[in-house]
Amino acid sequence: MVHSPVLIDDAGAVRRITVNRPDKLNALNAHTIQALTEAFLAADADPAVRVVVLTGAGAKAFVAGADIAEMADLDAMAGRAFGLRGQTLMRTVETLSKPVIARINGFALGGGLELAMACHLRIAAETAKVGQPEINLGLIPGFGGTQRLLRLSSRAAALELCLLGAPITATRALALGLVNEVVPADELDARVDALTAQLANAAPLALRAILECIVHGGESALGEGLQYEAAQFGLMFATADMREGTAAFVGKRKPIFEGR
Numbered sequence: 129m130v131h132s133p134v135l136i137d138d139a140g141a142v143r144r145i146t147v148n149r150p151d152k153l154n155a156l157n158a159h160t161i162q163a164l165t166e167a168f169l170a171a172d173a174d175p176a177v178r179v180v181v182l183t184g185a186g187a188k189a190f191v192a193g194a195d196i197a198e199m200a201d202l203d204a205m206a207g208r209a210f211g212l213r214g215q216t217l218m219r220t221v222e223t224l225s226k227p228v229i230a231r232i233n234g235f236a237l238g239g240g241l242e243l244a245m246a247c248h249l250r251i252a253a254e255t256a257k258v259g260q261p262e263i264n265l266g267l268i269p270g271f272g273g274t275q276r277l278l279r280l281s282s283r284a285a286a287l288e289l290c291l292l293g294a295p296i297t298a299t300r301a302l303a304l305g306l307v308n309e310v311v312p313a314d315e316l317d318a319r320v321d322a323l324t325a326q327l328a329n330a331a332p333l334a335l336r337a338i339l340e341c342i343v344h345g346g347e348s349a350l351g352e353g354l355q356y357e358a359a360q361f362g363l364m365f366a367t368a369d370m371r372e373g374t375a376a377f378v379g380k381r382k383p384i385f386e387g388r
């Protein structure tokens with residue numbers, strides 16, 4: 129059987145994408161980056177998928193970074209191309225029209241933290257460690273880390289993590305706003321399952337509009353972002369889901385959203 133660097137499983141409307149190189153702590157080589165990009169594009173295009181979970185195979189790592197062995201011999205142009213492929217993957221994840229949850233089950237270092245930061249929600253096991261250790265290799269983050277750390281957390285955290293290169297605990301990552309929740313390792317699946325169940329039952333078109341407002345709108349000036357929000361808000365009044373949600377509230381029953 130051919131070894132696949134990415135595993136894809138569906139449970140109802142939830143698609144789980146697993147980086148599957150546990151013997152290399154799920155390091156991202158070019159092949160894995162390509163397979164992940166294709167997996168996310170396929171999840172986006174599949175109407176049966178309402179929420180995506182991204183995780184790493186094995187107990188030790190989410191993703192321990194870009195593949196150092198593969199990068200070791202690249203020249204400047206190949207390095208730039210590799211960085212751009214990584215950035216394309218992160219942007220594909222970030223701009224997905226469905227919520228993506230990072231299930232951070234262990235090390236999320238370098239490209240691993242960059243990948244987690246591109247997701248919309250991050251749930252980390254207490255045992256996880258995150259960081260941008262590229263400086264220790266004479267490198268810098270190249271898959272968007274300098275920019276997303278700055279935006280997601282703070283200038284102080286971005287400078288600390290990138291300049292010092294030392295991994296931090298999940299608890300510290302929580303304090304910095306880098307992850308949404310930290311849970312005991314043996315409760316990680318239960319928590320991720322609860323969140324995916326909630327999101328899988330939420331109104332898909334409203335979820336998409338929220339993602340677009342926050343991801344795209346958040347990159348523009350406030351006035352433009354507010355205009356964008358107003359347009360998306362108005363658009364919701366054309367959906368059957370909005371009629372269902374408001375009718376269910378008034379009728380004191382649970383809504384059933386169909387993505388129409």
Ligand code: COA
Pocket residue numbers: 151152153155156192193194195196197235237238239261262265267
């Ligand atoms: N790229 C390529 N291979 C990697 C890797 C990466 N980013 N991270 C881990 N691996 C490989 C190791 O080379 C090793 O392979 P081997 O068994 O063929 O020698 C295997 O994964 C297990 O890693 P190992 O270092 O033995 O595990 P550890 O528990 O001693 O240490 C880490 C775990 C995460 C601290 C350590 O692997 C590490 O520092 N990795 C690199 C992190 C990094 O710098 N990421 C940013 C890259 S730009």
